[in-house]
Amino acid sequence: MDDEAELDRALESAHLPALLAAMVHITGDAGWVKSEWTPAYVPLSRGETGLAPEVQAEIRAKAKTVIQAYLADRVVKTPSPEGATLRAMMDFVGGMPVPEEYADFLTDELAISGKSSKDPQFEQPTLQAAARKLKVLVIGAGMSGLLTGIRLSQAGVDFEIVESNPDVGGTWLVNTYPGCRVDNSNHMYSYSFEPNHGWPQHFSPQPELLKYFQGVAAKYDLKKRIRFETRVESLTWDEAGSVWRVALKGNDGRAETVEVNAVVTAVGQLNTPRIPQIEGVGTFEGRAFHSAEWRHDVDLTGKRVAVIGTGASAYQFVPEIAPKVATLKVFQRTPPWGLPVPHYHEDVPEGMKWLLDHVPYYDKWYRFWLFWTTTEGFLPMVKADEGWNGPPTAVGAANLELREMAAAALAAQVTERPDLLPNVVPTYPLGGKRAVLDNGVWLGALKRPNVELITQAIVKVTPKGVVTADGVEHEVDVLIYGTGFTASKFLSGLKVTGRGGRELHDVWAGDARAYLGMTSPGFPNFFMIYGPNTNIVVNGSIIFFSECSVRYIVGALRLLAETGAKAIEVKTAVHDDFNIRVDEANKGWAWGSAGVSSWYKNEFGRVSQNWPFGLIDYWRATLAPNWDDFVLTKQPEPVA
Ligand code: NAP
Numbered sequence: 001m002d003d004e005a006e007l008d009r010a011l012e013s014a015h016l017p018a019l020l021a022a023m024v025h026i027t028g029d030a031g032w033v034k035s036e037w038t039p040a041y042v043p044l045s046r047g048e049t050g051l052a053p054e055v056q057a058e059i060r061a062k063a064k065t066v067i068q069a070y071l072a073d074r075v076v077k078t079p080s081p082e083g084a085t086l087r088a089m090m091d092f093v094g095g096m097p098v099p100e101e102y103a104d105f106l107t108d109e110l111a112i113s114g115k116s117s118k119d120p121q122f123e124q125p126t127l128q129a130a131a132r133k134l135k136v137l138v139i140g141a142g143m144s145g146l147l148t149g150i151r152l153s154q155a156g157v158d159f160e161i162v163e164s165n166p167d168v169g170g171t172w173l174v175n176t177y178p179g180c181r182v183d184n185s186n187h188m189y190s191y192s193f194e195p196n197h198g199w200p201q202h203f204s205p206q207p208e209l210l211k212y213f214q215g216v217a218a219k220y221d222l223k224k225r226i227r228f229e230t231r232v233e234s235l236t237w238d239e240a241g242s243v244w245r246v247a248l249k250g251n252d253g254r255a256e257t258v259e260v261n262a263v264v265t266a267v268g269q270l271n272t273p274r275i276p277q278i279e280g281v282g283t284f285e286g287r288a289f290h291s292a293e294w295r296h297d298v299d300l301t302g303k304r305v306a307v308i309g310t311g312a313s314a315y316q317f318v319p320e321i322a323p324k325v326a327t328l329k330v331f332q333r334t335p336p337w338g339l340p341v342p343h344y345h346e347d348v349p350e351g352m353k354w355l356l357d358h359v360p361y362y363d364k365w366y367r368f369w370l371f372w373t374t375t376e377g378f379l380p381m382v383k384a385d386e387g388w389n390g391p392p393t394a395v396g397a398a399n400l401e402l403r404e405m406a407a408a409a410l411a412a413q414v415t416e417r418p419d420l421l422p423n424v425v426p427t428y429p430l431g432g433k434r435a436v437l438d439n440g441v442w443l444g445a446l447k448r449p450n451v452e453l454i455t456q457a458i459v460k461v462t463p464k465g466v467v468t469a470d471g472v473e474h475e476v477d478v479l480i481y482g483t484g485f486t487a488s489k490f491l492s493g494l495k496v497t498g499r500g501g502r503e504l505h506d507v508w509a510g511d512a513r514a515y516l517g518m519t520s521p522g523f524p525n526f527f528m529i530y531g532p533n534t535n536i537v538v539n540g541s542i543i544f545f546s547e548c549s550v551r552y553i554v555g556a557l558r559l560l561a562e563t564g565a566k567a568i569e570v571k572t573a574v575h576d577d578f579n580i581r582v583d584e585a586n587k588g589w590a591w592g593s594a595g596v597s598s599w600y601k602n603e604f605g606r607v608s609q610n611w612p613f614g615l616i617d618y619w620r621a622t623l624a625p626n627w628d629d630f631v632l633t634k635q636p637e638p639v640a
Helices: 004-012 015-026 053-073 083-094 098-109 125-132 143-155 206-217 312-319 350-358 362-376 399-412 441-446 504-508 542-563 572-586 614-622
Strands: 136-141 158-164 230-238 243-251 255-260 260-266 287-290 304-308 327-333 339-342 436-438 451-456 458-461 465-468 473-475 478-481 495-496 526-528 567-570 629-633
Touching: 004 053, 004 350, 015 053, 015 083, 015 255, 015 362, 083 098, 083 362, 098 362, 098 614, 125 350, 125 542, 136 255, 143 158, 143 206, 143 542, 158 230, 243 260, 243 458, 260 542, 304 399, 304 465, 312 327, 312 441, 327 465, 350 362, 362 614, 399 436, 436 526, 441 451, 495 504, 526 542, 542 567, 542 614, 542 629, 567 572
Parallel strands: 136 158, 136 260, 230 495, 260 526, 287 478, 304 327, 304 478, 327 451, 339 436
Antiparallel strands: 230 243, 243 255, 458 465, 465 473, 567 629
């Protein structure tokens, strides 16, 4: 950047805590993260610091001189600060003293040396040779499947990915409804090792996400390892050969069976649309479709439209379609909690992109700030206080405070429509269901004269529309289901037959469980990503979870390669004990509270989706498989 004025503009959009941390790297002077400049801790913000304008101006002016010098000489004095300096930088950027137990976890997440515990560790030639003999089948080429492919290539393990769609991207390929976008900050919702400095928005629209994953697939040359438009119909463990026999069926009807040493499922949790069991569903004579199967050929202009559901998907598409339809009836059973995020639809300023690209370590610290303030730092706000005897609309004091803040933000948006107020402020605790990001467009849509929020229960669907409990038949031309997914039916449609001919779905009996979300006793060399109890409600990006899971799975393959064992299988006691702890811990959070029903709970009322501990706990638990947790089986020697 030659133009000084341009640098000034870039600095105007700088995230100051990240900028100051970057200055420590470049200058080698830890004085940049001094206590007077410590930013306020403001989760969900753009990074407002609470610093006086003149202090901010002083920081920018000083940083400008350093950046200009750096652009001239490209010298970074302290690429890898350690010890007290690194800790001070974390506390500073985090806006609070980060507890000591987080230091190694956050250092790994920061990966300022460029190395991470998530990189496959297959250095020794003997290990590499053994790894090359393994063949792995990965099911799904979405975010987790691509990640698995990348890590397996890096480890030198042979693999193939099977994908039912014609392209990569998973949920970001399939969900194309109007307004679809990521609701996690994009600079964190990306692989830790593949930052994208060019995200156009803080929470970019779906086509940008798809482009990112397609770009990563191209960069790592993964497409040649993917069998598209093919389904895995069944997996059968062959005891004698210690292999999985995998039955594949192409969309063209062609069937094939392949044998592999291990299988990784990367099929997501939110991929089977859920159409509610309402009387008359299917009799509607107009056009009807689910949000995840959006019919772009159905022109909604001037139509009478009904939307069932007000979850995260409807929350995004209702404001998009409301201006073009004649009338819109939104059928709400439970309102969503919105968290005020004014920059939800905002562009990332060009100056910010420039800083991410050109100022060394600025990107790392910006991600660190997002990671801390929106993940572990945020979690205490949805924790249930033991013996809580406050209102049942919250689960603890911090949760009540968060609720009051969010409720006030909702109320402030409907002052001119007080009739809406009782129907848009949820009565369940915040964090009970997935909270959505509120920049005003949702309630803006509900306030439109052509939009009606209907809270009467739906009793049936008729050929003409929807009948509610008050007996009114709401006639519409188009019916859109924003009714979510059959999330707790893990691996539905996939028959998995393990040791002794036992089928996974019989074992689960509708109540899917796994050890660390990944492994099940009786199913050797079978790993799930985003399996039972690995979802997060308010704290962070699911990509973090997938990265941890893949590290662990690659670690399990390493165990096979190292020991020459043919099969690795989690011990029943380890699996069962883990699940007892998970169930107990889930009760301690807003999403586990008794009065809340959501897709996080299965038909038995058990929270089958969510991880009830901190991210740090998943990170620690998945650093590497613990030998003691598994039975490793050697193949019997052939009889001479
Ligand atoms: P969802 O959150 O499960 O919402 C389904 C909606 O349909 C709820 O409002 C539900 O009401 C309602 N519903 C279900 N059956 C009904 C019935 N019989 N009568 C009336 N209403 C009914 O589904 P989703 O919106 O598709 O979102 C699912 C998940 O996908 C989210 O939680 C999120 O994790 C993910 N997602 C992410 C993004 C993103 O990152 N941008 C976007 C969309 C979705 P109740 O609440 O009363 O059950």
